Amino acid sequence: MKIQIITLFPEMFEGVLNTSMLWKAQKSKLVQYKLINLRDFGLGPRKQVDDVPYGGGDGMVLRVEPLVAAIQHAKSSVTSRQSLVVLMTPRGEKFSQARARQLAKLENLILVCGRYEGYDERLTKFVDEQISIGDFVLTGGELPAMVVIDALTRLIPGVLGGETSVELESFSQPGVIEYPHYTRPEVFQGLKVPKILLSGDHAKIEAWRQSKQKKTK
Numbered sequence: 001m002k003i004q005i006i007t008l009f010p011e012m013f014e015g016v017l018n019t020s021m022l023w024k025a026q027k028s029k030l031v032q033y034k035l036i037n038l039r040d041f042g043l044g045p046r047k048q049v050d051d052v053p054y055g056g057g058d059g060m061v062l063r064v065e066p067l068v069a070a071i072q073h074a075k076s077s078v079t080s081r082q083s084l085v086v087l088m089t090p091r092g093e094k095f096s097q098a099r100a101r102q103l104a105k106l107e108n109l110i111l112v113c114g115r116y117e118g119y120d121e122r123l124t125k126f127v128d129e130q131i132s133i134g135d136f137v138l139t140g141g142e143l144p145a146m147v148v149i150d151a152l153t154r155l156i157p158g159v160l161g162g163e164t165s166v167e168l169e170s171f172s173q174p175g176v177i178e179y180p181h182y183t184r185p186e187v188f189q190g191l192k193v194p195k196i197l198l199s200g201d202h203a204k205i206e207a208w209r210q211s212k213q214k215k216t217k
């Protein structure tokens, strides 16, 4: 899977993409991340990407031309029809595990990160989908894009090799949160590991874990 990210702040992604599971996924060629700097598509000698809003008001708005040029550039580097352009926006549809599962099946994904006070609304005509990660206000689409990348990369077959099936995990079953975990030491500041986990009785342990699974709203 190829994931292309259009952003004014590519450096924000370096630590996240080059660490742990996301780094291993790239190393094993299961996924390829490509950062596209929106500034490279800026207008004029100053590489302008934003402008004052029509109708007045505070702040700056991302201009549509650099964004659409960057999307065109990303599209031109892939041949597959199975490609999707997703705009990260607080006005988008709420992200979920179900959405992550669908996105993980794609061959090509292009994520567009907004900034400033927003983007020119005409951009929405050039994207396939709009995704939000929740009802809170962030300063840009970069952190949400990283959330989406993490959630879907771990679902790509082979990425979590050796670990138990990700589909058995907490959020994979809608509305179920995993049971609590413990490791050494047996006692920490007077806090004990539940006895049953030390009993070696696997049937009882399984029953205990099921009883501790929580249902969400």
Ligand code: 21W
Residues within 6 Å of the ligand: 057, 058, 059, 088, 089, 090, 113, 114, 115, 116, 117, 118, 119, 131, 132, 133, 134, 135, 136, 137, 138, 139, 140, 141, 142, 144
């Ligand atoms: C925040 C962009 C507010 C636009 C005109 C002038 C992407 C995000 C974001 C941001 C506005 C996500 C306005 C959860 C988020 C994101 C930055 C709107 C109002 N209109 N998921 N001023 N939360 N956030 N600005 O913030 O880009 S996905």
